[in-house]
Amino acid sequence: MGTSVDGISPDRLRIIVQDSHLNFLIGAGTPSAFFGLLGNVEDTLTEVAESNADDDVKAVVRASIQAYFFDSVLMPNVKVVNRHADAEEVLTSYARFLRTINRILLKRHSSILAKQANVFTTNVDMVFEVAFEQMAIDFSDGFSGKIRPRFDLGDFNTIRLRMASRFEQRSEVPVFNLVKIHGSAGWLQEKRSAEKTEIVFDHGLSLVVETQTALDSARGDLIAIDDSKEVDAAALIARASSGAVPPTVTAFTEAYEKLGIVNPDKQKFATTVLHETYYELIRRFANELEKENSVLFVHGFSFRDEHLRDVVVRAARSNPTLQVIVFSYSRGDLADYQKLIPETDVKNSNVLFLLPPEPEDGEDERVAKLDVVTTDYFAPIVADKFPVPDQRIELDIRLASEEGTRV
Template sequence: MNVNDSQKFLDKVEGKNIDFLIGSGASSDYISTLSIGEKGNKHSIEDLLTAYNSQKMAQAFLKFLFFDSSVKNGLVSTIHIPEEAMDTLNSYKELIENMLTLSRHNGFERPKRTNIFTTNYDTFFEAAFDDISLEHPLAFFNDGSRGFFTREVSYENYYFNVTHSGSIDTFRREIPSINLYKLHGSLSWSKKVLKDDQTIITSSLKNELLTKIKEESDTILKMLNQGNRIEITDKNVIDQYLSNIERNEELKDKLGIFEKDYSKLLIVSPTKRKFQETVFQKQYYQLLREFENELQKDNTVLICFGFSFKDEHILDLLKRSISNPSLQIFIIPYSESDIEYINSVLKGYTDVTFLRSPDANEPGCFSVLNNFLEGVYDIENN
């Protein structure tokens, strides 16, 4: 969609039901994504797993590479956060600050609620929430978990409007709230079996399974490459590693153990068989349903950032959203090739507006999104 007037982006979104769809690009300055090939012709982990679909050991090796590059460092917190992750955390905090500002501008007739749907496993949003809640006591952050020592994660925990009444109940006002929907699971999630054999999902910064898998992956990395990170430039490099693995029975056994444990993580793996845990499968489909329900509401705005539009389930939901004539979709693209691809997969379904910096050479990034949310950029610059 082309916008030819100088109307501010904020004029388009204020007072609407505002949803965000955030993908792995948001955390890519700290957590890399596994891909090979030249820019504009890269192969993702999904492409690689599909290409080696019939080779059992190749599947285990690629999952190990994915875990080592894109998963294992994602459980961050404000208590123990690496220095190299601080810039990414600060970008998340600035985004949340802008979300709260948007919510406060909503009139009394609309809930002061923003929804974040993310496919990321990492806990940057949770860490940012933790910091910001100290500065904004009259703001409510909901990640779908409830409890004290045992925090149960459930889709039933999202349906709240939060009000502040003062110390003597002389008034009631709704306070801004942000719901975080982790569509692909989280590294903070674990399975817990209760005394009555009921299975629930819990959330904690202590994930014993993740710690165990990290130790297994570190051992494999030492055996493969003396502990140094493995750089994959093309499929020939993968084939060379696979050839070496086939000659090492101990390494094959350790990769088998790693793959078995990795499959128990409550995350959507980038494979055709996305997960094995039934309790997580139910949560996954309920969160997707919540995403679809949000897209069907009147006067809804969906702002997408860092998302590749290659997830089939989410893409199908977006295509079905054409039935909502009031839905507006804004996308912060990373490159021209992103724009071409997104236009091709959404062609004939719905119109989108690409939000770009006035500097045509600046890639899509947190600063571009935050500048639009702060009213620095006009929508005519898309």
């Protein structure tokens, strides 16, 4: 297991970010207040696939779990992209975080390191993209082109310079590489020929909306899942009706499988292009952690994803100059991390778990939400403190009742 501490000084953190290649790993726990957590969905889908149930029963149960996943994780992105008032809190939280890291990069004095940060995320939501655009922060998400942007790995790691209009002075501007390892609600798989499928950017989330329409037609033929309980594969199979798969369920499944996301199960990949893209992005993640003097900040990620956990642990073992700093959401989460990353796997003592402070008498348990991480750890690094009026992030969130009103 790594070292666990209650905090890290701003001076120590300042030295790390000044002299290191910056990487962030963001998991489902970060935006969970808006999207919710899915618990054991991956295990349940795997159990269904490996069960002895009839294929038609499996198809209905699998589609029911996919509908549950779609409602919780994919459909809310329409509100995010439209900057609906319901998404204000999560967008504002991400915007504060990105603005703070952007200012850290801007003020970084190193002449060797590029003013870049890599944001790796297993989340398929669109919160990062919307927050980046609203804050006018430069980022690369792997897509090139304007009218029909196509996914191209060569778009990452591009240095951007700004030239003054009068004196032609050039200055490097901070750039974030947004690497979405499990795909995105905004990715659309487009078949160009029998042999070639491309990933294009779906600006209006048209495929998500299309899938929602198919799901609404299929709900009567699917098994409703209570989001307050663990998803039970055996119970769902027992509730499924025998007989041929209803056409509405087939139509929903076909629409769902066009989405450019890695499925939350052991099979994961609906198409070859997603399989290849996933492993290319995993390789990019591993390469960044192997660089000398790199740091990986982790938030909202449980390390239950064995592929990514293996990459992090292997890099921590082989690269003693790598520092992995995990922001534990609660003090109770430490035991889970210690089970997944045992002491024997980390020989360089370069995995650090930062715990929230102990609660005072009568206080609720303290948790490390993204706002807390931004305020308590990263904001103090920036020498010039933000004045109070600047604390308000204007995201032009649209209210449901008053289109275009700022909040």
